[in-house]
Amino acid sequence: MDEKGALLGYLRDRRADLLAKLDGLGEYDVRRPMTPTGTNLLGLVKHVGYVQLGYFGEVFGRPSGRAYPWDDGGEPDADMWATPEESRDAVVELYRFSAAHADATVEALPLDAVGEVPWWRAERRHPTLHTVLVHVGVEVARHAGHADVLRELIDGAAGMSPENSNLPERSADEWAAFRARIEAAARQAAGVAASSGAAREDG
Known part of the structure; x- marks a missing residue:
């Protein structure tokens, strides 16, 4: 496989990982904000859809013909969540x-091939397709990681995919014990750090 094929293959895998995080969830759970900044599963899928349209469309003079949520005065963060009127199917179709x-x-x-990214700084505004492929691949992987954590918080489903969790095989009790061990270590480290700080202050 050549370099282009390898980069595209990794991008396709991470796209699939992200989209799979919607599987088996109801409308509320795919849309609900799971962080103080509003991060949600369907919003991540919607966002990546528009990211791809921009970087592989307008940047290389190949516009898709699709409108963006912020066109005609729409709100800037409209790509990060879905309104009640936007169906899951419509977001997935966009993706x-x-x-x-x-x-x-x-x-x-x-x-x-050289493109133009108007929203990048002037000195790096004309990247090659190679650079854009790496950039978007990293961004999609980052959002797939976000989705991993959100899905685990929603219903406990963890790992890359049902076919390949990429996690050690542990029972629920073994995972609970593993988590408890990490919690104990964190508390112990915090106590050690606090004691060390007090000792330095006393010294």
Whole structure:
């Protein structure tokens, strides 16, 4: 496999990992904010869809024809969550469409093709396709990691996918014991740090 194929393969795998985190969940759970900053599963999928349209569309002069949520005065963070009127199917369709559009751009252009990213600083505004592929691959992997944590908080499902969890095989009791061991170590370290701090202050 050549370098382009390898990069595209990793991107496709991480896309699949992220999308799979919606499987088996109801409407509330895929949309509910799980962090103080509002991070939610369906919003991550929606966001990555628009990220791909931008980086593999306009950046290389290959616009998709799809509108962005912030066009015509829409709110800046509208790509990070879904309104009640937006169906899960519509968000997933956008995600799949953006993936196909991205793949077509990657397949049509050489890795040294130069694009223009208007939202990047002037000195790095004209990256190659190679750079953009790495950038987007890293971003999608980051969001897939976010989704891993959100899904585990929602219903306890953990790991990369049902076919490949990439986790050690442990029973629920063994996981509870493992977590308790980490908790005890954290508390002990905090106590040691506090004691060390007090000793330094006394000294």
